[in-house]
Amino acid sequence: MDCISAKYISQKISKTRWRPVSAASLQQPEVFATGSWDNENNKVSIWSVGDRGGSTLDGDLDEEPQLLCDSQHEGDVMDLQFLDQDRLVSASSSGAVSIFKLQSDCQALSLAHVWERAHRCSCNNAPCTAIVCRSPEIVSVGEDGRVILYKADQAEVTRVIENADSSTIHAVTFLRTTEVLTVNSIGQLKMWDFRQQSDSPAQILSLTGDRMPLHCVDKHPNQQHIVATGGQDGMLCIWDVRQGNTPFSLTEAHSAEMWEVHFHPSNPNHLFTCSEDGSLLHWESTSGSDVSTLLQKGWNSRVVSQSALSLAGENDSAVSAWLAGDSSKSRLEATHMLPSQTLSVNSLDVLEQCLVCGTDGEALYIHRQVPV
Template identity: 70%
Template sequence: MESAKYVSQKISKTRWRPVSYSSLQQPDIFATGSWDNEENKVSVWSIGNLGSSGLEDGFEGDPQLICEHKHDGDVLDLQFLDQERIVTVSSTGAVTIFRQDHNSQTMSICKHWPRAHRYPCDNAPSTGVACNSPEIVTVGEDGRIIVFRADQEGVVRVIENADSSTLHAVTYLRTAEVLTVNSIGQLKLWDLRQQSNSPSQILSLSRDRVPLYCVDRHPNQQHIVATGGQDGMLCVWDVRQGNMPFSLMEAHSAEMWEVHFHPTNPDHLFTCSEDGSLLHWETSSPSEMPSFLQGKNTSMTSRSAMAPAGGNQSIISAWLHGDSSKSRLETTHMLPSQTLSVNSLDVLGQCLVCGTDGEAIF
């Protein structure tokens, strides 16, 4: 089911290189970023030839390092802009675009914005990045949202005091709208077409302002959003209705670092945590998912924050039911039990990659 590769650096982020949907190819290249090492790196790996049998028998060999480049500061987030370019954000506040040359198998810096995020007299860590090529949006501890374009030198736009607290993550909701999560339990929606420096919508956890660390939106139903945070709960929101999460599910015993819907099978969702676990959540029958993505089942508890208001119940996504009888949520532990944090995961096609503080990539 999984193979571990020990890479002698703590991995902060892992991302698959996108594959074109027209080709049926499975992802074979992923990037990692490291943190808390003497010299941090951005690295690109290949899982090589998967063979004609698909993934049922596991990978043919370990991930192989294709190229790497040193990175100033911890890699706090990393996204592919396209097939060749990777965007990173750093604990130094910098935003960098790396280009991978497939022919020479080398990496170089093609754009660098030092101290994009900053305090008056110090750097502010840049905590999250979202890409919609050529546009790049970053957030930081300084409460700023910054918009860049890969084809321009300068900054396109800064929303100065977007937040009075730390912004932890950002994702695109639609082409010109982004979602941010912050350290006081708020989910904010921003329309980048508007000149206003205020969010178009604010949703929040009604309870103790628990910091939110990660956010992802449903690939087909953009109004459905999942978040995770300090308390390890999985929250599912409907940004069209109300200003509280629809359902809260007990997921992890420590901070949840990332949440991702499967990009083409969104009945499946994955979370990873400081508690050392990687969970696979599904709202459908297990037989639909390739066997390698099924581990050992555990039960979970959930509570629904509010009932869906009116409307045809059957169209409402299973994610919004929480614990209703119409959709059972199954959770599965996908890694052997371990104590060190699983910091990042990414899923594409039938492949999942995650990185840990145990200096391993699975």
Template identity: 70%
Template sequence: MEGTNAKYVSQKISKTRWRPASSSSLQQPEIFATGSWDNEVNKVSIWSIGENGVSGMEDEFEGDPQLISELKHDGDVLDLQFLDQDKIVTASSSGAVTIYRHHHTNQTLSVSHQWGRAHHYPCDNAPCTGVVCNSPEIVTVGEDGRIVIFRADQEEVIRTIENADSSTIHAVTFLRTTEILTVNSIGQLKLWDLRQQANEPSQILSLTGDRVPLHCVDRHPNQQHIVATGGQDGMLCIWDVRQGNMPFSLMDAHSAEMWEVHFHPSNPDHLFSCSEDGSLWHWETSTNLDTTSFLQSGRTTSVISRSAGALVGENQSLVNAWLTGDSSKGRLETTNMLPSQTLSVNSLDILGQCLVCGTDGEAVYVNRQVPV
């Protein structure tokens, strides 16, 4: 893909995230963070693709990410999220949840706070597998089936849902400010209303048939009832949490595990997914193109749509393109964003026209010309 810069970083990258843009900024993002895994020493690192990050080294090319700060991380970084412009929250294989502070004046990182053993078994630590932030709230999930809620401005844990799941919870996202959605290793989505004191989900959705583990989840930025998930079978699933308990559509996406899926935050007709198979797909849906096929790099993608009739009676202009359910009215094109197949693409993030992803090939890829 034109405009992609590869940076070899000598560590396997498990997570990549753009620093959120300030509300007053109209500029493209310049700063991103990475976390590593499966290395002798794992790290949280801050990178710049702006002029401030240029090192002047002869072997560096314009647009290459430049390392501006890094700090050791105890255990594998299993998830990483910006809490705000200065703070980063990590989920560790050691069970710890850590807040790192990025000091902009001298470009250093420090540990602001850590909750050790936030996730644990009776006799051992349990990996913390996912984190989501809605400042100052932080919600984490883990292999121990717990959901733990923190506040960045308080040292004590706010709430623990002890037996939220009997299986591993792989990921979590906010559906609304008071609701979260989790996905687990037996193919279930669980909706939790944090206003309720009961430790039971308010809704459970699941894939029928084989209990295929779900690894990732993302919410449509404008219509919170629309959710995308991906899992062990590489399928992209689109759900409408208002309509029944099964996915609205299933799309043949990757040939191995899908590790992350993200709607574009300001143009959600574009969606991105990455996989163990070394691919990074850009999905674009449009309802005004006259075609009867779903195109994926020249080959047909199998699409199973469910209960399209459930949308009859709604204002069709408000029906999201992901839920049209009728391939004769829509078109789905996908493009592989990476120049060549690589080892597992573990993580991606998209902001504006800038995309970043990290791989097991010890490389970070940045594209600043994503057509969205």
């Protein structure tokens, strides 16, 4: 664990996000943002993995994150996303969606625009639970069951799906330019196409049996039909939105609520999950022949066979490892990324070989050499 450094910041951390890096730069990310919750005064903060030496969890010298700037945030930070290198969007428990402007030298963060009470009930505000950005578009969802589309350079809301859900929508991701996928508190995935005038979902998928709340969702960066979700029971579900309306595979990942799931953006055979149980797991979908190679790398792993059905008529070379049908050839490797269990790990983000996560224990953890 000598690649991991920890920093205690005296605030419960609800969200952590790396600032995007230029694809042409070939650099590792150095700047990230955090949002806090359940504090007397919540903040959005900008950090750098500075060059002043700090101590890792094993006592070795490492780069400790340094606070560059911050800004007060009304309400808990429910979600946080970079719109681009200079703008950051937050979702608030007050129902607001805000855009923060980051100076190019990262030394100042200022509030640029707020959509007040974007999410609300008849007599009160409703928390905005999640946002997703694809510049200039922003989409937010909330406890009020609304799906809202914005453009970052326009003060007025672009589109509102007023009664998108009768239950809380917990998370949202873009599938394609005009399509988003939401997950809710009764175990459903709903696909929305903004080209359609109708306020009805284009597709509904759901967990069978108990209507277990789903808390997080992410799509495969290269194959938009592959989606991962996690929920209250800690199960990792892989979905193929083209094939049927139920999960393609389910894996017992965590012993409590899963708060976030993320495919690695450039190496999507790798996936990361974090949970209320205090763990952060690194998953890799591999062929059976690759398992011994991974173990030789020194991974402290448990191997879980992937429960899946074969895709009839598919070209094997075109099928993602996440959808490989033969469980003897396709396996999930799970590695614990933190040295010991902590309080709830609320958020994670991974970019290149760098991972950052935040906890209710008021700790940031940075891993600068993720094996991907």
